[in-house]
Amino acid sequence: MPQKELFVRQSEKRRTSFGSQTKAGSTFVAQMLTVVTTLKSQQRNVLEFMTQAVADAHQSKKGASLLPEIINE
Secondary structure (H helix, E strand, C coil): CCHHHHHHHHHHHHHHCCCCCCHHHHHHHHHHHHHHHHHHHCCCCHHHHHHHHHHHHHCCCCCCCCCCCCCCC
């Protein structure tokens, strides 16, 4: 999916989510939309990533990266 289309979809989602009542809420929504958009653009499973991220946080482990792996040859 082209980046422009992902950005438009993310903006639409923000508009239809009824906003938030605090700056922290707005920041959280922006960060979550960025995570979801990034994972979808990488064709990664959002639920699996989020489940693993929460499990890692509860165990004080370093979470998985959103950055794609780079293979050094």
